Amino acid sequence: xxTRMIMGRYVEGDSWIHRLDPRAKxxxxxxxxxxxxxxxxxxxxxxxxxFAVVVLLSSRIPFTRYIRAAKPLWPLxxxxxxxxxxxxxxxxxxxQWGSFRITSEGVLLGLxxxxxMFLLISFTSILTFTTTPxxxxxxxxxxxxxxxxxxxxxxxxxMMITISLRFIPTIFQEAExxxxxxxxxxxxxxxLKLMDKAKMVLTLMVPVTVGAFRRAEELVMAxxxxxxxxDAPRTSLRTLTWRAADTLFLxxxxxxxxxxxxx
Amino acid sequence: xxxxxxxxxxxxxxxALFENLSLHIEKGQWVSIVGPNGAGKSTLAKLINGLxxxxxxxxxxDGLPVTREHVDEVRKKVGYLFQNPDNQFIATTVRDxxxxxxxxxxxxxxxxxxxxxxxxxxxxxxxxxxxxxxxLSGGQKQRVAIAGLLVLQPDIMIWxxxxxxxxxxxxxxMMEQLKELHQNRNMTILSxxxxxxxxxxxxxxxxxxxxxxxxxxxxxxxxEQEELAYECKLMPPFALALSMAMKKKGCRIxxxxxxxxxxxxxxxx
Ligand SMILES: Nc1ncnc2c1ncn2[C@@H]1O[C@H](COP(=O)(O)OP(=O)(O)OP(=O)(O)O)[C@@H](O)[C@H]1O
Ligand SMILES: [Mg+2]
Numbered sequence: 001x002x003t004r005m006i007m008g009r010y011v012e013g014d015s016w017i018h019r020l021d022p023r024a025k026x027x028x029x030x031x032x033x034x035x036x037x038x039x040x041x042x043x044x045x046x047x048x049x050x051f052a053v054v055v056l057l058s059s060r061i062p063f064t065r066y067i068r069a070a071k072p073l074w075p076l077x078x079x080x081x082x083x084x085x086x087x088x089x090x091x092x093x094x095x096q097w098g099s100f101r102i103t104s105e106g107v108l109l110g111l112x113x114x115x116x117m118f119l120l121i122s123f124t125s126i127l128t129f130t131t132t133p134x135x136x137x138x139x140x141x142x143x144x145x146x147x148x149x150x151x152x153x154x155x156x157x158x159m160m161i162t163i164s165l166r167f168i169p170t171i172f173q174e175a176e177x178x179x180x181x182x183x184x185x186x187x188x189x190x191x192l193k194l195m196d197k198a199k200m201v202l203t204l205m206v207p208v209t210v211g212a213f214r215r216a217e218e219l220v221m222a223x224x225x226x227x228x229x230x231d232a233p234r235t236s237l238r239t240l241t242w243r244a245a246d247t248l249f250l251x252x253x254x255x256x257x258x259x260x261x262x263x
Numbered sequence: 264x265x266x267x268x269x270x271x272x273x274x275x276x277x278x279a280l281f282e283n284l285s286l287h288i289e290k291g292q293w294v295s296i297v298g299p300n301g302a303g304k305s306t307l308a309k310l311i312n313g314l315x316x317x318x319x320x321x322x323x324x325d326g327l328p329v330t331r332e333h334v335d336e337v338r339k340k341v342g343y344l345f346q347n348p349d350n351q352f353i354a355t356t357v358r359d360x361x362x363x364x365x366x367x368x369x370x371x372x373x374x375x376x377x378x379x380x381x382x383x384x385x386x387x388x389x390x391x392x393x394x395x396x397x398x399l400s401g402g403q404k405q406r407v408a409i410a411g412l413l414v415l416q417p418d419i420m421i422w423x424x425x426x427x428x429x430x431x432x433x434x435x436x437m438m439e440q441l442k443e444l445h446q447n448r449n450m451t452i453l454s455x456x457x458x459x460x461x462x463x464x465x466x467x468x469x470x471x472x473x474x475x476x477x478x479x480x481x482x483x484x485x486x487e488q489e490e491l492a493y494e495c496k497l498m499p500p501f502a503l504a505l506s507m508a509m510k511k512k513g514c515r516i517x518x519x520x521x522x523x524x525x526x527x528x529x530x531x532x
Contacts, residue, residue, distance in 0.1 A: 134355060165355045169397035215350050221314050222351035225343040226411065227335065227367035235369045237362035237376075 009069075009128040016245065017059040018130045022139025024246035025127050031253040035260055036120050044260055045112060045119075051256055052123045059130050066122040066129075073121055077114040084110030137161050138238055153231055167215070175208050264290045265311060265419065265451065270320035272303075272310065280306055281474045284320075290418075293445045293452040295462040295482060297495040298471035304455045307471060308421045311453070312341040325418065339368070342412030346424040348404035349396070357399075357407050358392040364415045382414045402433025409440060420444060422454040426461070438464060459486070459500050463520050470495060483518055 017025075032052075039045050056066055070077075084106055091105030128136070137158050144154035182200065192200065265288040273279040280303045288294055296304050309315040310322060313334035322329040324337045345351045354360040358379060365375045383389040386406055396404060405425060412420070422441075426434045438461050444450045454461065462468055468485040470478040478491060486492050486499045487507065499507065502525040509516050519525045 134359070162354060166353060166396065169395065170349055173397060215347075218345060218347060218350035219353070221309070222343075222345055223353060223363075224314060225312060225338060225341075226353075226364040226415070227338055228363070229335075229367070232367070233369055234366045235372060235375070236366055237359060237372060237379075239372065 009125070010132050011061050011065065011129045013060055013130065015058060015060040015130070017055070017126065019245070020130075020249055021240055021242050021246040022127075022131050022135045023142055023240065023242070024249050025131060026139050026143055027250050028253045029124050029127050031250075031257050032123055033120065035253075035257050036116050038257075038260060039116065040112070042108075042112070044263065045115060047256075047260065047263075049115075049119060052119055056123065056126065059126055061129055066125055069125040069129075070118050070121040073117065077117050080113040080117060081110040084113055133165050134238060135240075137165070138236075138240055142240065155231055155234075163219070167212075171208060171212060174211060175204055178204050178207060264288065264323075264325055265453070266321075266323040267310070268321045268323075270310065270322065271318045272306065272315065273318060274306075279474065281317075284474065284476060286469070286476060288451060288453065290325075290451055291445075291449045292467060293441070293465040294454070294467045294469060295465040296453060296455045296469050296471060297457070297462065297485070297497060298477070299494055299496065302471045303474065304471050305423050308343070308423050308453065308455055311421060312338055312343055314343075339415065340417055341419045341421060342415065342417035344405070344408055344412060344420065344422045344425040346427055348401050348408060348428065351408050351411075352396040352404055355395055356393055357388065357396070360396065360407060361411045361414050364411055368415070378414050382410045386410045386413070400433075402429050402436065405429060405433065405437065406440075417450070419451040419453070422452070422456070424455050424457070426456065426458060434458065434461075457496055459498055459503075462486075462497065463500070463503070483520070487518060 032048075035048055039048055056063065085102055086100075086106070088106035088109050089101055089103055091103045091108070093101055093103050094107070095102040131139070140161065141154050141158040144152065144157055148154060179200075182204075265286070267284060267286040270281050270284045271279065272281045284307075286307075296307065298304050306315060310317055311324065311329070313329045316329075325340055327333045327337055327340075329337050352360055353363050361379050361382065362375055365378065370378070379392075380389070383392060386409060388403075388406055388410055391399065391403065391407070396407070399407065420441075426437045429437065438458075441452060441454065441461065442464065445452055452465070454465065456462060462482045462485070465482055468478070468480060468482045469476055470485065470491060472478075472494070478485065478488070483503075485495075486497065486503055489507075492499065498504075500521070502519050502522050506516050506519045506525055506528065510518070516528050519528050
């Protein structure tokens with residue numbers, strides 16, 4: 001529980017994908033996203049799938065983990081499938097009942113839509129599975145840097161992410177403590193009915209939120225006391241190094257996307 | 264050296280907390296700040312490193328006025344340790360947290376690595392460098408926080424009830440740390456505290472009450488003024504309480520700080 005909250009979805013490993021620069025992975029994900037959006041035919045989807053399988057395999061993380069990553073989105077995938085099946089009326093008619101019709105094309109397009117969704121989710125999991133939150137945050141910071149021209153402060157965004165990464169486990173710890181305190185007074189969370197569970201969570205929300213605000217106030221002071229000035233120039237202990245492998249990785253995706261567009 | 268001259272301060276929409284408060288603290292001195300709850304001890308500490316600004320009067324730290332232009336300079340000299348170890352831990356690993364202050368000062372990375380290593384060895388936290396703060400105990404977190412301050416090489420340390428949330432053993436360790444900072448590094452120390460042992464270990468006790476410096480004396484003298492000590496929620500340690508009680512009964516005994524002194528006073532050999 002603890003480590004999961006601290007490390008997010010990171011899966012420890014030492015594959016070459018793990019070692020890539022987070023910026024390369026971020027870039028690759030964007031390219032893959034574009035490719036998936038562009039892919040509409042079976043051939044294109046097959047190429048993308050084959051490509052994805054090769055990359056996923058080389059992360060040396062069990063395949064089932066990627067499949068599980070898409071689990072929360074199964075209802076959405078099912079919905080897309082049903083939507084296409086019901087409202088796409090091309091091709092052979094397989095089943096007819098009044099104005100209600102299921103056709104070969106509807107089923108096919110439904111399958112494609114669901115598959116694209118699945119491909120996207122499981123593939124982009126590679127980013128969070130093989131990159132530590134700290135590295136991911138650094139990658140985001142440098143990816144956001146160009147936006148400073150339009151007045152977006154990359155530094156304050158990443159500071160925000162850092163602080164969330166820092167405090168989410170602490171806030172959970174506190175909530176857990178409160179929950180245990182309630183339990184010791186006879187209200188055992190496990191045995192409660194759904195309504196009572198909801199009530200209990202609500203009563204927890206208040207102290208936890210108030211605590212978070214107080215904490216924020218003190219945190220700001222502690223940061224200032226140690227010399228933090230928003231958007232002032234600062235150095236960083238963590239650095240990213242771009243290697244040849246990163247260029248190669250990104251190039252692979254560019255080629256893949258070009259092939260898809262040409263086809 | 265810290266110099267506060269005729270300070271006035273009030274929080275927005277509140278009545279005045281300080282109206283005319285002056286205070287001098289010599290370089291290298293170890294001072295305990297005591298007082299009842301809400302007397303303004305924390306406020307005083309925050310004024311010194313510019314986290315708050317006075318409405319009137321002047322504050323100087325090592326000759327630098329604590330004003331908008333100089334506040335950065337002042338903060339380089341002052342390390343501020345807060346009460347709650349959780350609320351001053353910014354980064355997601357111990358190493359990154361110690362680096363935080365260095366990053367803000369734009370210290371080059373190579374130097375950062377050296378300085379972090381040095382301070383980590385010194386404070387015996389080198390084994391925890393890659394751990395997440397949520398996995399450390401309160402005492403461990405406070406030790407990391409001290410490392411995060413020492414790595415910036417301050418001349419002055421302000422501790423605001425830094426040990427009040429810790430268990431007895433961690434408190435002891437923190438007090439040893441204070442002694443070390445005082446003796447070996449000759450730091451100026453300002454500690455807001457209710458801990459009798461810590462107060463007795465310091466050189467000077469300042470009582471803040473009703474917006475004033477109500478008393479400024481040696482720690483022993485403070486404990487001898489029982490009413491004042493009680494008001495400040497201070498409990499003398501057992502040996503001291505006993506020696507004072509015996510003195511009241513007419514026994515000719517000087518106030519003592521610990522058991523060993525007590526035994527020697529009762530049974531000189
Ligand atoms: N941010 C704030 N806004 C308004 N009033 C405040 C604020 N912080 C403190 N006060 C008030 O100012 C007074 C002094 O507070 P301060 O925290 O300095 O006292 P303290 O001596 O440190 O007390 P304690 O022993 O409880 O830590 C209190 O009455 C308090 O309610
Ligand atoms: Mg206080």
